[in-house]
Amino acid sequence: SRPLLEIRDLNLDFGTPRGRIHALRNVSLDVPAGQVVGIVGESGSGKSTLAYTVMGLLPESADVKAGSILFEGKDLLKMPAPARRSLLGDRLSMIFQDPMTALNPVRTIESQMIDIQHHEQGSRSEKRTRALEMLHRVGIPDPQSRIGAYPHQFSGGMRQRVCIAMALLVKPAxxxxxxxxxxxxxxLEVQIIHLLKDLQKEIGCSILFVSHHLGAVAELCDRVAVMFAGEVVEEGAVRDIFHNPAHPYTRALLECDPGRIKKSTRTLPTIPGEVPSLLGSKEGCIFRTRCPQAFNRCLQENPVEYRIGVDHVARCHLLDEERLVSA
Ligand code: ATP
Ligand code: SF4
Ligand code: MG
Structure with missing residues (x-):
């Protein structure tokens, strides 16, 4: 069956006073139905831009140059704005790093949780009951007495649980x-990851999960896309990415992480070398200035996506060279 979400050759620029920033370059990525796909990569690699593009929540300065995003077979980028908006909080929902992004500070959790169900059947009291069940499900103690509270009356961790409850109450795809x-x-992170995994299985939804934290990704995801400077440089099953990484950037990430997927690793390690300018030319491999294995071809030609396994791809000329050697 075809994937729930199919991103194809997405290219996106931001217009800035300094020039155009190529934030996404030829990004192709599938999210199969019922699976969790992780996106990892250092700060500025385009993870949030990709997430916001899928949600249709980009700023005015963003310019989608090319590509398509098929969701349930329809191209989100060609959909009229009202149709696209009506998907939000229905087939598509989002949780943010800062829970206050999604919550209205001057309204009670109860009214927000009832409102979010505007696509759903049922009376107000049925919706309230569903909200209470979901709050209980995400581990809010005594939901009956808490549901009338305002967002600021919850701790950060509890607010994120409320956001997860709201996002999943609508049973998004x-x-x-x-x-x-x-x-x-x-x-708290471990608890929230387990909670997301349980709810995802229960609802049967897919998740596109952006994270700096390799341990969380290993725990939650079925598949992983590794981004660097606006490109997906490697993509595959979580097992392949962690145990058989093919791209020098992915390898560097994992080598810097001594316990590999050890839980204590909270953030991605930094890899020495210069961050490529996103304003610069598109020639050559995007990772060339930092790659310990770069060779001549890398300076001239941007590698295409090479298939390593049935379901594992990476953008690196070495994969082509190896193929030539073994042929
Ligand atoms: P982080 O891990 O820090 O959240 P990220 O991988 O989510 O990073 P993005 O926020 O998607 O990265 O940014 C990708 C690139 O696009 C960066 O160079 C960033 O500076 C640029 N960018 C993001 N948003 C805008 C914007 N609104 N206007 C101009 N440039 C932007
Ligand atoms: Fe390194 Fe060249 Fe592969 Fe790019 S194409 S990752 S520079 S070896
Ligand atoms: Mg981000």
Missing amino acids: LLVADEPTTALDAT
Whole structure:
């Protein structure tokens, strides 16, 4: 069956006073139905831009140059604005790094949780009951007495649980989560990851999960896309990415992480070398200035996507050279 979300050759620029920033370059990525796909990569690699593009929540300065995003077979980029908006909070929902992005500070959790169900059948009291069940499900103690509270009356961790409850109350086909646990401490993070996994299985939705944290990705995801400077440089099953990485950038990420997917690793390690200018030319491999294995061809030609396994691809000329050697 075809994937729930199919991103094809997406190219996106931001217009800035300094010039155009190529934030996404030829990004292709599938999210299969019922699976969790992680996006990892250092700061500025385009993870949030990709998440916001799927949600249709980009700023005015963003310019989609080319590509398509098929969701349930329809191109989100060609959909009229009202049709696209009506998907939000229905087939598509999102959780943000800062829960206050999604919550209205001057309204009670109860009214927000009832409103979010405007696409659903049922009376107000049925919707209230569903909200209470979901709050209980995400581990809010004594939902009956808490549902009338305002967002600021909850702790950060509890607010993120409320956001997860709201996002999943509408039983979306796709949940987009942009660093939902980055602001939380490690113990809370583990709890939230387990909660997301349980709810995802229960509802049967897909999740696009953006994270800096390799441990969280290993725990939650079925597949992983590794981004660098606006490109997906490697993509595959979580097992392949962590145990058989093919791209020098992915390898560097994992080598810097001594316990590999150890839980204590809260953030991606930094890899020495210069960050490529996103304003610069598109010639050559995007990773060439930092790659320990760069060779002549890397300076002239941007690698295409090479298939390594049935379901594992990477953009690196070495994969072509190896192929030539072994042929
Ligand atoms: P982080 O891990 O820090 O959240 P990220 O991978 O989510 O990083 P993005 O926020 O998607 O990265 O940014 C990708 C690139 O696009 C960066 O160079 C960033 O500076 C640029 N960018 C993002 N949003 C805008 C904007 N509104 N206007 C101009 N440039 C932007
Ligand atoms: Fe390194 Fe060249 Fe591969 Fe790019 S194409 S990752 S520079 S070896
Ligand atoms: Mg981001």
